[in-house]
Amino acid sequence: MSLDILKPLREGFLQREEPATELPTRENHVRNNLILHLHPSRVPARALRFSYTWGLGGISVVLVVLLGLTGLLLMFRYDPRVEYAYVSIQQLETEVMFGSFIRAVHHWSANFLVITTFLHLVRVFLTGSYKQGRGVNWIIGLVLFVIVLAGNFTGYLLPWDQLSYWAITVSTSLMAYIPLLGTAVRNFFLGGPQVGQAALSNFYALHVVFMPALMLGFLAYHLWKVRKNGGISQPLLKEDEKPEFKSTNPHLVNIELAAGLVVLVFVGLWAMFNPAPLGSIASPLVSPNPAKAAWYFLGLQELLLHMHPLSAMFLIGLVGVALVGTPLVDRSDRDIGIYFRTAIGRRAAVFGALLALYLVPIAVILDEFWYDLPGWLPNVHTNVTVGVIPFVITLLVFVGVYFLLRSGWLFKNEKTNHSEAMVGIFAFIMNGLILLTIVGIHFRGQNMALVLPF
Ligand code: HEM
Incomplete structure (x- = not known):
C-alpha cells in the first residue's frame, strides 16, 4: 500500500532528508527536535522490520495516550460518590454527545493495552531483548505491566454496577490471604472491611492521579532507556557483515504514523460497534x-x-x-x-x-x-x-x-x-x-x- 496519503502529515519532518536550502521554520525546527529526541537520526535497517517487534511497544504507547485523553474527558462528567457514580455513567451514556463513544474508547483501549503489553513482553522475551545491558529496561517493563493491570483494576470499580462491585469484592478478598498483613492491606485499599464509599474514593484517586503519574514516569524512563541502549535489540553482526542504516525520517516515522493510524481506526471502529458494558446498579446484598x-x-x-x-x-x-x-x-x-x-x-x-x-x-x-x-x-x-x-x-x-x-x-x-x-x-x-x-x-x-x- 502506498503511504502517499501520509505525505502531508510528515512534510514537516522531512527537513533532515534534503540539504536545507532555506532556514527551517520555527514549527519545523520544533517538530524535528521532537523526533530527534525520541529517535536517533539513523536506525539500523533491520530494526525497521515490522515482523520483528510487531509494533507492539508503539501500539501500547498509542493506547496509553488514548487512555489519557479519553480519561480526561470522562472526568468532566463522572461523579465518584456512591449515590451518583452509576447515574453519572448512565447520563454520560445517554445525554452527553459522544459520551458513550468516549467511554467505549477508554474501556477498550484499557483492555487492549493489557493484551498488547503482554504480547510485547512475550516478544521481548522470545528475542532475548533483555540482554546486552537491557536488563534494567526489562524490569522497568515488568513494572509497567503491573501498572497497566493496576490501572485497569482500579478503573473497574468506578461504574459502580453489579459487575464492577462484585469483581472488586472477589479480587480484594484474595488480598486477605497475604500472610500476616493480609487484612490490613485489604482494609488499606478498601478504606474498611467492605467495598463502599471509602473504597470508591480510594480507587478513584488511585485511578486518576496515582496510576497515570506512575505510568507517565516509568514510561518516559522506559522509552529513554530504549534510546540509551542504542535502539532496539539486533542480532550480532557476522564478521564480514557491515551494518546498514536508514534515516529515521521518513522510514521509521512513516511506519510509526501508519501503525498509529491503524490503531486509532481499529479502536474507533471497535468502540463504535461494542459499547462499554454497564450492568444494573451495584447491590451489596445481591451477589451474582x-x-x-x-x-x-x-x-x-x-x-x-x-x-x-x-x-x-x-x-x-x-x-x-x-x-x-x-x-x-x-x-x-x-x-x-x-x-x-x-x-x-x-x-x-x-x-x-x-x-x-x-x-x-x-x-x-x-x-x-x-x-x-x-x-x-x-x-x-x-x-x-x-x-x-x-x-x-x-x-x-x-x-x-x-x-x-x-x-x-x-x-x-x-x-x-x-x-x-x-x-x-x-x-x-x-x-x-x-x-x-x-x-x-x-x-x-x-x-x-x-x-x-x-
Ligand atoms: C505500557 C507498557 C509498555 C509500553 C508502552 C512499552 C513501550 C516500548 C517501546 C515503544 C519500545 C521500543 C519498540 C519496541 O520494542 O516495540 C519498547 C522496548 C522494550 N520494552 Fe517495552 N513497553 C511497555 C511494557 C513493557 C514490558 C511489559 C516489558 C517486559 C517486561 C518491556 C520491555 C521492553 C524492553 C526490554 C525493550 C527493549 C526491546 C529491544 O531492545 O528490542 N516493555 N517498549
Whole structure:
C-alpha cells in the first residue's frame, strides 16, 4: 500500500532528508527536535522490520495516550460518590454527545493495552531483548505491566454496577490471604472491611492521579532507556557483515504514523460497534452467581479453584521473581535479537506450548471430577492437601519440563542449552496462564462449576 496519503502529515519532518536550502521554520525546527529526541537520526535497517517487534511497544504507547485523553474527558462528567457514580455513567451514556463513544474508547483501549503489553513482553522475551545491558529496561517493563493491570483494576470499580462491585469484592478478598498483613492491606485499599464509599474514593484517586503519574514516569524512563541502549535489540553482526542504516525520517516515522493510524481506526471502529458494558446498579446484598474477577485475573481465580490461595499467590510470586531474575540467569549475548534463539529453541517453545495445551485442560478436568486429596487423606490437614501438595506438584512439573528440555531426550539427542530451555519453559508457563484464563472466562458457570460455553 502506498503511504502517499501520509505525505502531508510528515512534510514537516522531512527537513533532515534534503540539504536545507532555506532556514527551517520555527514549527519545523520544533517538530524535528521532537523526533530527534525520541529517535536517533539513523536506525539500523533491520530494526525497521515490522515482523520483528510487531509494533507492539508503539501500539501500547498509542493506547496509553488514548487512555489519557479519553480519561480526561470522562472526568468532566463522572461523579465518584456512591449515590451518583452509576447515574453519572448512565447520563454520560445517554445525554452527553459522544459520551458513550468516549467511554467505549477508554474501556477498550484499557483492555487492549493489557493484551498488547503482554504480547510485547512475550516478544521481548522470545528475542532475548533483555540482554546486552537491557536488563534494567526489562524490569522497568515488568513494572509497567503491573501498572497497566493496576490501572485497569482500579478503573473497574468506578461504574459502580453489579459487575464492577462484585469483581472488586472477589479480587480484594484474595488480598486477605497475604500472610500476616493480609487484612490490613485489604482494609488499606478498601478504606474498611467492605467495598463502599471509602473504597470508591480510594480507587478513584488511585485511578486518576496515582496510576497515570506512575505510568507517565516509568514510561518516559522506559522509552529513554530504549534510546540509551542504542535502539532496539539486533542480532550480532557476522564478521564480514557491515551494518546498514536508514534515516529515521521518513522510514521509521512513516511506519510509526501508519501503525498509529491503524490503531486509532481499529479502536474507533471497535468502540463504535461494542459499547462499554454497564450492568444494573451495584447491590451489596445481591451477589451474582458466578461472581468472577476481571478477565485478566481469571487465570489467578482459576488457580484458586485448584489450590490454597496462599499457594496460588506463592506460585504467581515465584513466576514474577523468575521474570525479574531472567536477565541475570540468561546472560549469553550470542543469540540476542533472534526469535527463539535457534531452531532447537523454536522446537523447545513449540513443545512447551503444546505440553501446556495438553496438561492444563486434563488437570482442570481431573481436579473437577476425580482428584479429591482432602477426601482421600482425611487425617491430613487441608493446608497440606490443598496447599502444599498441589504447589509442590506444580513446581516439580516446571522443573521436570526444564530438565526434560535439557536432557536431549526430546529432540533426537540434540540437547538444548540453558537459554533455549528457558524459552521452552517460558512458552509452557505463558500458554498455561492463557489457558487458565480462557477456562475462567468461558468454562466456568454457576458456583464456578465447569460448564461448556455453548
Ligand atoms: C505500557 C507498557 C509498555 C509500553 C508502552 C512499552 C513501550 C516500548 C517501546 C515503544 C519500545 C521500543 C519498540 C519496541 O520494542 O516495540 C519498547 C522496548 C522494550 N520494552 Fe517495552 N513497553 C511497555 C511494557 C513493557 C514490558 C511489559 C516489558 C517486559 C517486561 C518491556 C520491555 C521492553 C524492553 C526490554 C525493550 C527493549 C526491546 C529491544 O531492545 O528490542 N516493555 N517498549
